[in-house]
Amino acid sequence: xxxxxxxxxxxxxxxxxxxxxxxxxxxxxxxxxxxxxxxxxxxxxxxxxxxxxxxxxxxxxxxxxxxxxxxxxxxxxxxxxxxxxxxxxxxxxxxxxxxxxxxxxxxxxxxxxxxxxxxxxxxxxxxxxxxxxxxxxxxxxxxxxxxxx
Amino acid sequence: xxxxxxxxxxxxxxxxxxxxxxxxxxxxxxxxxxxxxxxxxxxxxxxxxxxxxxxxxxxxxxxxxxxxxxxxxxxxxxxxxxxxxxxxxxxxxxxxxxxxxxxxxxxxxxxxxxxxxxxxxxxxxxxxxxxxxxxxxxxxxxxxxxxxxxxxxxxxxxxxxxxxxxxxxxxxxxxxxxxxxxxxxxxxxxxxxxxxxxxxxxxxxxxxxxxxxxxxxxxxxxxxxxxxxxxxxxxxxxxxxxxxxxxxxxxxxxxxxxxxxxxxxxxxxxxxxxxxxxxxxxxxxxxxxxxxxxxxxxxxxxxxxxxxxxxxxxxxxxxxxxxxxxxxxxxxxxxxxxxxxxxxxxxxxxxxxxxxxxxxxxxxxxxxxxxxxxxxxxxxxxxxxxxxxxxxxxxxxxxxxxxxxxxxxxxxxxxxxxxxxxxxxxxxxxxxxxxxxxxxxxxxxxxxxxxxxxxxxxxxxxxxxxxxxxxxxxxxxxxxxxxxxxxxxxxxxxxxxxxxxxxxxxxxxxxxxxxxxxxxxxxxxxxxxxxxxxxxxxxxxxxxxxxxxxxxxxxxxxxxxxxxxxxxxxxxxxxxxxxxxxxxxxxxxxxxxxxxxxxxxxxxxxxxxxxxxxxxxxxxxxxxxxxxxxxxxxxxxxxxxx
Numbered sequence: 001x002x003x004x005x006x007x008x009x010x011x012x013x014x015x016x017x018x019x020x021x022x023x024x025x026x027x028x029x030x031x032x033x034x035x036x037x038x039x040x041x042x043x044x045x046x047x048x049x050x051x052x053x054x055x056x057x058x059x060x061x062x063x064x065x066x067x068x069x070x071x072x073x074x075x076x077x078x079x080x081x082x083x084x085x086x087x088x089x090x091x092x093x094x095x096x097x098x099x100x101x102x103x104x105x106x107x108x109x110x111x112x113x114x115x116x117x118x119x120x121x122x123x124x125x126x127x128x129x130x131x132x133x134x135x136x137x138x139x140x141x142x143x144x145x146x147x148x149x
Numbered sequence: 150x151x152x153x154x155x156x157x158x159x160x161x162x163x164x165x166x167x168x169x170x171x172x173x174x175x176x177x178x179x180x181x182x183x184x185x186x187x188x189x190x191x192x193x194x195x196x197x198x199x200x201x202x203x204x205x206x207x208x209x210x211x212x213x214x215x216x217x218x219x220x221x222x223x224x225x226x227x228x229x230x231x232x233x234x235x236x237x238x239x240x241x242x243x244x245x246x247x248x249x250x251x252x253x254x255x256x257x258x259x260x261x262x263x264x265x266x267x268x269x270x271x272x273x274x275x276x277x278x279x280x281x282x283x284x285x286x287x288x289x290x291x292x293x294x295x296x297x298x299x300x301x302x303x304x305x306x307x308x309x310x311x312x313x314x315x316x317x318x319x320x321x322x323x324x325x326x327x328x329x330x331x332x333x334x335x336x337x338x339x340x341x342x343x344x345x346x347x348x349x350x351x352x353x354x355x356x357x358x359x360x361x362x363x364x365x366x367x368x369x370x371x372x373x374x375x376x377x378x379x380x381x382x383x384x385x386x387x388x389x390x391x392x393x394x395x396x397x398x399x400x401x402x403x404x405x406x407x408x409x410x411x412x413x414x415x416x417x418x419x420x421x422x423x424x425x426x427x428x429x430x431x432x433x434x435x436x437x438x439x440x441x442x443x444x445x446x447x448x449x450x451x452x453x454x455x456x457x458x459x460x461x462x463x464x465x466x467x468x469x470x471x472x473x474x475x476x477x478x479x480x481x482x483x484x485x486x487x488x489x490x491x492x493x494x495x496x497x498x499x500x501x502x503x504x505x506x507x508x509x510x511x512x513x514x515x516x517x518x519x520x521x522x523x524x525x526x527x528x529x530x531x532x533x534x535x536x537x538x539x540x541x542x543x544x545x546x547x548x549x550x551x552x553x554x555x556x557x558x559x560x561x562x563x564x565x566x567x568x569x570x571x572x573x574x575x576x577x578x579x580x581x582x583x584x585x586x587x588x589x590x591x592x593x594x595x596x597x598x599x600x601x602x603x604x605x606x607x608x609x610x611x612x613x614x615x616x617x618x619x620x621x622x623x624x625x626x627x628x629x630x631x632x633x634x635x636x637x638x639x640x641x642x643x644x645x646x647x648x649x650x651x652x653x654x655x656x657x658x659x660x661x662x663x664x665x666x667x668x669x670x671x672x673x674x675x676x677x678x679x680x681x682x683x684x685x686x687x688x689x690x691x692x693x694x695x696x697x698x699x700x701x702x703x704x705x706x707x708x709x710x711x712x713x714x715x716x717x718x719x720x721x722x723x724x725x726x727x728x729x730x731x732x733x734x735x736x737x738x739x740x741x742x743x744x745x746x747x748x749x750x751x752x753x754x755x756x757x758x759x760x761x762x763x764x765x766x767x768x769x770x771x772x773x774x775x776x777x778x779x780x781x782x783x784x785x786x787x788x789x790x791x
Contacts, residue, residue, distance in 0.1 A: 016463070016464075016482070017444075017462050017463040017464035018464060019464035019465070020444070020445075020447050020461065020464055021444065021445070023447075024406070024445060024447065045464075054466060055464065055465060055466055058449065058466040058467060058623075059447035059448050059449050059467070060447075060448035060449065061406055061446075061447040061448035062447065062448075076368075077368030077369055078368040078369035078525075078526075078563065078566065078567075078597070078599050078613070078614075079368070079369045079525035079526055079531075079599055080368075081368075081613055082526050082527070082599060082601060082605055082610075083526075083527075087750065087751065090748075090750065094728060115407065116366070116368050116450065116617060116621075117366070117367070117368035117369065117370070117407070118180075118407055119180065119365065119370075119371035119374040119407065119408060120180055120181045120184045120216075120371065121368075121369050121370070121371050121523055121525035121531070121597075121599075122181055122216030122217060122219075122371075122523070122524070122525050122531035122532050122533075123181055123184045123185055123216060123219065123531075124525060124526075124531075126184060133180060133183055133184035134184065135181070135184035135185050135219075136185070139750075139752075
């Protein structure tokens, strides 16, 4: 983990305003931002870990807990909301037996995130699992897709 | 290869393609296409063509805008006009190959329209269909027609002709041309673009920056995503023109991370520009040097605000600051900067490829040109449209949009996202432009247009938008940080049946406070949805507060599901499907919902067979049901009408 991370991040040394791109790279490699990643970015850019945490925690893209193997994003943007997407989210949380206030299932198979808008509004309601975008969702379809993974 | 060589090759290749004796097939594989299954359709096409040994040209194109009919497949058979087909599943794709390409049956049942010269019986000309008739696709003219990952397609279609024209003019003359066009910023504020460029040009200093705002955070808006995925060069050429006119050497595109395909296409496009000598030092042999870097957003809506965006590029928390100084004077790293939206940049290249005067002929008196809108919600033909400013609202909803999809009554169209407002049915004739929408209490915004029908609760929509603003508030200023929280608390109480009559004047007071004292446009516009829904749908608020009733049957705490004792036939379908076992009743027994367990998930309502229609959803009333399941009584059989 250390070597690959160090090498990929080294490219950001000396770059102006590199905090966010560096954090994004670290998360791309590790799947989330553990303490070691924050320290690495901090020392690379000559900032304190405190400062880097301050930036990282502002942005909702960054995760600080180990995510599941599969990332589920349920869109709760306007167009999806109006087409009933909150029911999709409920169905997903229920199907995965997701504990309250947790984003990841106990077996670390799935992580569920609510997002504001994925930009495929004409196909509302939309759900994304990893790289696949699913449009025109219903609670039943969502459960079916989850069970196939 | 030099630019001139590339251009000459591009034109001859494109020309040859148009004359090709091979069938040409276009599949829309932008994100919306993929979400509808376009990649599977593409695979099926390739498989079927190989099996039939047909040598066809298959092109993956971007978004032509008919999202409601994705996956979209267009076919040109030599000598025939192009036919646009909609909702093409893998099975239908295979059928099209057999039916049209082999057996010459163009399948009018699957077609949306034809494009180009010639007629095909049974298929209307696309330009004459209600969907396309009112549209004027200027910025989006290439979307769906070219391969977005091939710069030569762009160049062959007048691409970069605007930039080469600009290079022969003085920068001041280019700014004049943009002023003549009347272009106003497409990000939402609608500030005259030419003037904005001039401010930055006149600022002292050699180090200046050019920024493209591709953060598109408004939920319900996807115009920028569509443009970047389908025709990234239209935006990049605009940036080149702007950089030359203003005198900047470094550009940034701040694109939200939620748009990976747009970012991918931008990266490909920028590399192709460098290879063609369109980026870097001394572009096309001139004194003008410019380069572009992509920065990905990290999930903060507030970073769509210009000062927050710039500070985010600098690597800090995305918190806006007060203005003046404006970015044109002091922006990125304190240097003069010009920031424009993706839509504005695309319009710039369109304008320079033609002329400022030509562009100004479109649109209304104070809002020149055309604008892209994301039409979504309860409308039949959802999608990406481009219309002249000033078009009546009803043309968008009923002609282009095809009317209400649910068959229910139209209620309102929500424009401008979480910063905007609603336009009710009696404003159907309103011309859609900056001034008219502002007067009606809404805004054009970035272009999101959401159609709501009578099942949408306007109080709930006000709560929804405010909840979004509240969670995206950066927290820097008290009015927004605390004000949005307070307004949200009140709206949540109202939707849960705990509203009081004092809530409405309190909301209005808070709204005025936020509008006049918030640091940035997020806080200043957060009250807009609440204010317009109060203006046009006050009776809904009053019903929620005074009668504890939601007229649209949307607010969960105020609605209840009941099984009608005189309609239930005891078929047990709802009993088996209820996810929380809230329904009791055996076979041929009248079923009863336990209101204390019911989670209002709507499952029983949707699974009850239509011929029984025994489940009802009500608000503000109680239906009498037996205390326990009782046998279904004998009922006289319905007499069929003679």
